Amino acid sequence: MTRPALTDRPPAAPDPPRRAGRASGPSRRRRRLGVLVTITLFVLPALVLFTLLVLAPIALAAYTSLFKWNGLGGLPQNWIGLDNYTRMFADEVFLGDLRRGGLLIVLSLVIQLPLSLGLAMLLNQKMRGRAFYRLVFFAPYVLSEVITGVLFTMILSPEAGLANQILGTVGLSGLQSSWLAEPDTVMMSLFLVMTWKYFGFHMILYLAGRQGIPKELGEAAAIDGAGPWKQFRHVTLPLLGPTIRISVFLSVIGAIQLFDLVWVLTAGGPIHSSETMAVTMFQFGFKRSQIGYASAISVVMFLISLIFALAYQRFVMRRDTQGAITTMGDQR
Amino acid sequence: MTARAGERAPGRRRNLPRSISLHTIVLVLGSFVVVPLLFALIGGFKDTGQLSTNPFGLPSPWVPENYTDVLFSGSFWRQIVNSVFIALATTLIVVGLSAMAAYVFARFAFRGRELLYTLFAMGLMFPFAVAILPLFVLLRILGLLDNPFGVILPQAAFGLPMTIIILRAFFRTIPREVEEAATIDGCTPFGFFWRILLPMARPALATVSVLAIVASWNNFFLPLVIFNDPNWWTVPLGVQQFYGQYAAQTAKILAYVVLAMVPALAFYAVAERQLIGGLTAGATKG
Numbered sequence: 001m002t003r004p005a006l007t008d009r010p011p012a013a014p015d016p017p018r019r020a021g022r023a024s025g026p027s028r029r030r031r032r033l034g035v036l037v038t039i040t041l042f043v044l045p046a047l048v049l050f051t052l053l054v055l056a057p058i059a060l061a062a063y064t065s066l067f068k069w070n071g072l073g074g075l076p077q078n079w080i081g082l083d084n085y086t087r088m089f090a091d092e093v094f095l096g097d098l099r100r101g102g103l104l105i106v107l108s109l110v111i112q113l114p115l116s117l118g119l120a121m122l123l124n125q126k127m128r129g130r131a132f133y134r135l136v137f138f139a140p141y142v143l144s145e146v147i148t149g150v151l152f153t154m155i156l157s158p159e160a161g162l163a164n165q166i167l168g169t170v171g172l173s174g175l176q177s178s179w180l181a182e183p184d185t186v187m188m189s190l191f192l193v194m195t196w197k198y199f200g201f202h203m204i205l206y207l208a209g210r211q212g213i214p215k216e217l218g219e220a221a222a223i224d225g226a227g228p229w230k231q232f233r234h235v236t237l238p239l240l241g242p243t244i245r246i247s248v249f250l251s252v253i254g255a256i257q258l259f260d261l262v263w264v265l266t267a268g269g270p271i272h273s274s275e276t277m278a279v280t281m282f283q284f285g286f287k288r289s290q291i292g293y294a295s296a297i298s299v300v301m302f303l304i305s306l307i308f309a310l311a312y313q314r315f316v317m318r319r320d321t322q323g324a325i326t327t328m329g330d331q332r
Numbered sequence: 333m334t335a336r337a338g339e340r341a342p343g344r345r346r347n348l349p350r351s352i353s354l355h356t357i358v359l360v361l362g363s364f365v366v367v368p369l370l371f372a373l374i375g376g377f378k379d380t381g382q383l384s385t386n387p388f389g390l391p392s393p394w395v396p397e398n399y400t401d402v403l404f405s406g407s408f409w410r411q412i413v414n415s416v417f418i419a420l421a422t423t424l425i426v427v428g429l430s431a432m433a434a435y436v437f438a439r440f441a442f443r444g445r446e447l448l449y450t451l452f453a454m455g456l457m458f459p460f461a462v463a464i465l466p467l468f469v470l471l472r473i474l475g476l477l478d479n480p481f482g483v484i485l486p487q488a489a490f491g492l493p494m495t496i497i498i499l500r501a502f503f504r505t506i507p508r509e510v511e512e513a514a515t516i517d518g519c520t521p522f523g524f525f526w527r528i529l530l531p532m533a534r535p536a537l538a539t540v541s542v543l544a545i546v547a548s549w550n551n552f553f554l555p556l557v558i559f560n561d562p563n564w565w566t567v568p569l570g571v572q573q574f575y576g577q578y579a580a581q582t583a584k585i586l587a588y589v590v591l592a593m594v595p596a597l598a599f600y601a602v603a604e605r606q607l608i609g610g611l612t613a614g615a616t617k618g
Contacts (some may be wrong), residue, residue, distance in 0.1 A: 001587050038521045039436050043448065046433040046492055049425075053489035054455055057466035064466065071469065119361060122354055133358050135604065136365055142600040142607070143593055144550035150575045151372055151589050160384035162371050164462035169388070196365065201611070204481035257459035260552045264572060278461040286557060287464040294465050302462040309457040 058302055065296035070289045080171060084296035094297065099279045100187065101255055104276075107191050108251040116199045117244070120206035121232065134207070137200035145197070149264025152193045156180050171258050183273035190274055198254070199301075202247050210236065210245030245317050256305050275303050369593075376587030382580065383582050398587035408588075410563065413569035418483055418555075418566060424543050427486040430495035430540070431533075434526050437496065438503035439511065449500070455493035461553065463517040464492075468557050482558040483566075487548050495540045496612070502536035503529060539610035542603045549596060567592050 060257045065084055067076035088094045119137065123130055140148065155162040156179035164176045179189040207239035213236060262268060268275030268283065275283075277297060285294030346400065375383055376398050377391040386392070402408050433585070437449045467486055468477075476482035506529065514524045552568040559565055566571065576587045 035440065035442075035521070039440055039442055042432040042436045046429040046452070046496070047344035047448070047483065049429060049450060049489045050455065050492050053467065053470075053486045054458060057463040057470055058458065060470060061463070064469070072349050083390070109454075110538060119358075122358060125354065127351065127354055127358075133362055138608065139597065139600065140598050142546065144552060144568045144571075144596065146550075146552045146571050146594075147589055147592055150571055150585065151368055153575070154375075154586060154589075155368055155371065157582070160380075160387065160582065162368070162387060165387040192551065200365070202607055205468065205612055208608075221338065225528075253459060253472070257461035259461050260568075262454075263552075264575075281461070281465060286468075291465065298462050298465050305457060305459050305462065 009153070026135065058299075061295040061298045061302070065299050066291055067292045071285075071291035072289075076292065078292075080292070081215060084293045085300075086297055087293065088300065093275060093280055094271060094277070097275055097280050100274065101258075103187060104191060104194070104255045105252050108255060109195070109248060111191075112191055112195050113197050113202055113244075113247060116202035116247070117206050117240075119199070120203045120210055123203070123207060124210045134204070137311070138204055139200065139203075140197045143197075145260030146264050148193065148197050149261050152189075152196070153180065153265060156189055166181070179252040180274075181270055183270055186270065186274045188264060190262065190265060193265065194258075198251075198259070200298065202251070204245050205243055206240065209240050213239045222239050242317075245312075249317070252308060252312075253305060256301060263289040356441040372586045372590050372593075375583055376590050378582050378583050380581055391461075392597055393517060395583070396583050401584070402591050407565075407570065408591065411565050411567045414480070414564055415549055415566040415595075418480055418487075419545045421480070422482045422487045422491065422548040425484065426495050426544050427537060427541050428490055429488070430499055431530065432525070433492075433538070434496045434499035435560065437528060438500045449496075452493050452496050455490070456497070458490075460490055464553055471558065477527040478561045478564060479558075480564060483551070483554050486554060487551060491544050491547065495544065498540050499533065499536055501538050502533055506532055516607070535606075538603075539606045542606040543610045545599070546607065548594070549599075566591055567595070 064076055066079060066081060068078040068080045068083070069076035123137075124132055158164065158178040158181060161179070163179065167173060167175050177185050179185050217235050217239070218231050221235045226234065257278055258276045259282065262274055262276050262279050263282070266274045268279040278301065281294045281297040281301070284290040284297065348492075374391065377394045377396065378386070379395050379398075382391060382395075391559075433452070437445060463486075471477055471482045472484070474482075476485070510528065510532075511524055513527050518529070550568065551566075552572075555566045555569050559569060562573075571589060571592050575585050578584045
């Protein structure tokens, strides 16, 4: 978790030219050629796939976003400059997408991540059944968003849904609601499902981060008279910094591109009240054949993610991301 | 060992109330996770009437038809086969290509290496949702709609960054002496890669393969736009379609959902170590 590996030079990389230097001229050239061929043959397939299916689509979106285009026929013809973008920022639904995305990010950071962190600290203690609980909390992450979504549509259904049944049984029928069918409650319900699905993932991240902190530090703090809370506040929490920053990063990026869960739970409704950028993009791109406008939404999503990612890396994560993203944990 | 046990015994007695409250918190949260799953499992054995009159109890009578209907339907198994095929093909491609590229990035020095590597690493920041629409346009031009490779190839392409990053970090840990010894014994670069590096990297390959399989298995957005033909539908598409078709018959849908969960949960039970190790080490994009 600690050694940055993204930027430092590989200690093990051999230096073929120097070794080849002992050989005579023509053989040396053949050798260098061989290395060049190896490099090309080994990197090219990945590079082609990556360029064609990751980089090119983003460039294509930028291009088509400048046209009014229904997606039919060859290339788009009707150039309209930045009109799609001005239209987007005057569109209440799109502006609402930004607000709702912001709300989900705030809720994740203020509720879901602290919950995951607290739980990870609990499960880090010696307790019976710890491994089992860990297994259970993480299980929802393995299920697909669609399965989760359909399951919770049943649970939150206004008629015979489990949520209302439970509230009715414990005498809280005043709290019964139509959950996903009600503009006032739909975002809370969506966030509840997101928490169910993802808090175990963040918990696992924190647990791994916590286990990477040497025991001696806590013990030393205890000897110096720090109680459990002080130990957590002044030893554990600062040392969890890299893990927390990664977890925040993933939450934000996840919220920016949220689609599957929303699409299955509400399809963005009722009356756009749970729509996200990706859902709006899908509606225009695949349902209403306004490819140009939908491309513009894609581009804005991309720019938001990119600017966020770069700024976050630059100002918040600095070098520690690289350690957290790239090292192999215990398998290193 | 003895000293630690000696310390722990009194501590344990003192902490009994604390231990109870600890268990209470964990149990409450655990039931938050488990109750929906149990509700689905048991609910699948009820009929829709029972679900509203008897939501919490065990079914009476038990109605196994919801499950057996699904198990005897061809489309369910068809979706499983499609999902398995797509997941395996994606994994093979992404792990194969990434291993080759990561080998070069880890063990060759050449001009532009870091630039090229950074280009791949930047891919981590590109959300899949961003590229889906242009990808659709592109795949239509390439004639890959309603073709499994229309899903497999983009999935593999988007899996490259993470897989390359993890594998390169692992390949670097293999000592240079191993490679020198192999070269002296007459190994070509390819021979070293194929006969020595890959076998040594088995744990890392297992980790990235598990990550690729799970990501592919759960992918919904891409198959949703690529597959119109029900013969190619994957499990998530099948669940969504079944839900649309039987919206009023809750019990039937619950049974379908439960059966659709089984492969993922079974895989999780088997590959938990690789999955969690890979996610915590690789901190995926989601």
